[in-house]
Amino acid sequence: MSMIATLTGTASKRVLPGFGLSLGITLLFVSLVLLLPMTSLVGQLAGLSLAEYWAIITEERVVASYMITIGAAAVAAIVNALFGLLMAWVLVRYEFPGKRLLDALMDLPFALPTAVAGITLATMYSSSGFMGKLLAPLGFEIAYTWVGIALAMAFTSIPFVVRTVQPVLEDLPQEIDEAALTLGASDALAFRRVILPHLWPALVTGTGLAFVRSLGEFGAVIFIAGNMPYETEITALMIFVKLQEYDYVGASAIASVVLAVSLALLLALNLWQGRFIRRLHGGKG
Amino acid sequence: MQRIGDAPRTRRLLIGLAVALSALFLLLPLIAIFAQAFTEGIDVFWNNLSDEYTLAAIGLTLLVTALTIPVNLVFGVFLAWLVTRFEFPGRRLLQTLIDIPFAVSPVVAGLIYLLLYGSSGWVGSWLDGYDIQLMFAWPGIVLVTIFVTCPFVARELIPLMQAQGSREEEAAVTLGASGWTIFRRVTLPNIKWALLYGVILTNARAVGEFGAVSVVSGSIRGETNTLPLHVELLYQDYNTVGAFTAAALLALIALFTLAAKAGLEWRATRREQFR
Numbered sequence: 001m002s003m004i005a006t007l008t009g010t011a012s013k014r015v016l017p018g019f020g021l022s023l024g025i026t027l028l029f030v031s032l033v034l035l036l037p038m039t040s041l042v043g044q045l046a047g048l049s050l051a052e053y054w055a056i057i058t059e060e061r062v063v064a065s066y067m068i069t070i071g072a073a074a075v076a077a078i079v080n081a082l083f084g085l086l087m088a089w090v091l092v093r094y095e096f097p098g099k100r101l102l103d104a105l106m107d108l109p110f111a112l113p114t115a116v117a118g119i120t121l122a123t124m125y126s127s128s129g130f131m132g133k134l135l136a137p138l139g140f141e142i143a144y145t146w147v148g149i150a151l152a153m154a155f156t157s158i159p160f161v162v163r164t165v166q167p168v169l170e171d172l173p174q175e176i177d178e179a180a181l182t183l184g185a186s187d188a189l190a191f192r193r194v195i196l197p198h199l200w201p202a203l204v205t206g207t208g209l210a211f212v213r214s215l216g217e218f219g220a221v222i223f224i225a226g227n228m229p230y231e232t233e234i235t236a237l238m239i240f241v242k243l244q245e246y247d248y249v250g251a252s253a254i255a256s257v258v259l260a261v262s263l264a265l266l267l268a269l270n271l272w273q274g275r276f277i278r279r280l281h282g283g284k285g
Numbered sequence: 286m287q288r289i290g291d292a293p294r295t296r297r298l299l300i301g302l303a304v305a306l307s308a309l310f311l312l313l314p315l316i317a318i319f320a321q322a323f324t325e326g327i328d329v330f331w332n333n334l335s336d337e338y339t340l341a342a343i344g345l346t347l348l349v350t351a352l353t354i355p356v357n358l359v360f361g362v363f364l365a366w367l368v369t370r371f372e373f374p375g376r377r378l379l380q381t382l383i384d385i386p387f388a389v390s391p392v393v394a395g396l397i398y399l400l401l402y403g404s405s406g407w408v409g410s411w412l413d414g415y416d417i418q419l420m421f422a423w424p425g426i427v428l429v430t431i432f433v434t435c436p437f438v439a440r441e442l443i444p445l446m447q448a449q450g451s452r453e454e455e456a457a458v459t460l461g462a463s464g465w466t467i468f469r470r471v472t473l474p475n476i477k478w479a480l481l482y483g484v485i486l487t488n489a490r491a492v493g494e495f496g497a498v499s500v501v502s503g504s505i506r507g508e509t510n511t512l513p514l515h516v517e518l519l520y521q522d523y524n525t526v527g528a529f530t531a532a533a534l535l536a537l538i539a540l541f542t543l544a545a546k547a548g549l550e551w552r553a554t555r556r557e558q559f560r
Contacts, residue, residue, distance in 0.1 A: 016454055022366045023373075030383070035382075038385075086302060102307055104546065108315065116513070191289055236496070239396060259390075259393055
């Protein structure tokens, strides 16, 4: 099998034209657009001693912003895991009027500019807004609090879990359901013990992507956050504020932390997914 | 055939919950945008829309999008051709690299471009010598927009071209077709819908990018203010209706994107059924 694959692989390399041209254009683009700008961050930080770097990234106000960002992003990701699982299940397993519309609506947060989402949520949930007025008598304050940050992060990352779980659920054969139910399992037990293990990799990937996206979210959050130092200030805003004060070194140091964490998470997700797929295919693939 | 969760009560409960939550968290904000834009009537809406600075913002956003799309279209097609038609060392790495813009926070994306092309950066200071300023001007906005949107076309094309394989193109080669003819006559008809959707996604993101653009723009009214930045500016000025007027325009583009996706998906399933 693998010999045939190698043969056709090398054959197609010889047969189809355009290898040199597409390699050249791709490498030029990747170097100029993706890699060269990243080196500027390294260049900017090279002038710092380790102690100076450490002092900037562990400054009290910055650490507070990490806590707020990570906490809100974690809540947003978990909420989206549950909501996404529900939506994927309902959209795949049931037929009902308006289903196509609901399906299309799931992509709204990716299509809608983040600043638009931001001002809309801030207006709706402020004390004079429609939702704010509804929730204030119940003692819930959302705008300009930590909850508002999580809400905005959750909104912008809704599609991740839905769209990663949906195709996996579609590919599950009906026989699985039947086998579980004829053996006497209840719906809840069958879902937990039979369906969920199949969805697990997709669910974790989707939730992880939602978390990474929420860590970096800026446009949707700043309007509803209130941006009070130590309380509702996210890390992306800290970078932005430092830039406006022309503190490029400080901004770069904090940005390097955000960048390293996001890239490490993305890499970990990729590796974990790869291992899971290999296990499913009995060590191959 | 019996399936999990098919009992009428479970079914009704889950559908009800899904519809209610989606209405509250997705539909309601969408409605709120248009409701806010029209609170003071249609005349005010038109007045806001024909404001000099709003028109300038629309113009700049169109310019940025018009320059971004062709660049990323060409790059996306070449990258997809490269990674789906050839085996070479570093192929996986290249596919991972292209996802970087999705993982990078928009503010960080703006920052790295500012560091490189700003007047203190090494490329920026070199260009300064020739009196070329990229940052806090429209070219900078175009550059970061290209960065932020570069994965979309390739991401739509790669899975499709991988699934289709290269047999048709190889047949065309044996019949003596040139590279350009193969692409135009064999590959393009197979990928045109995915390509179109990739362009629509690029367009949606290019029009709406906020974080990265706000770092490199300088937000000069009428000069370097894109439509999303204009939304922010009006909102900070307590001109809520004006802000939502511009926002409604952006929301319309978002709705068009969703409709286009639904349409293309419908087309794809119908074609499968007829096969």
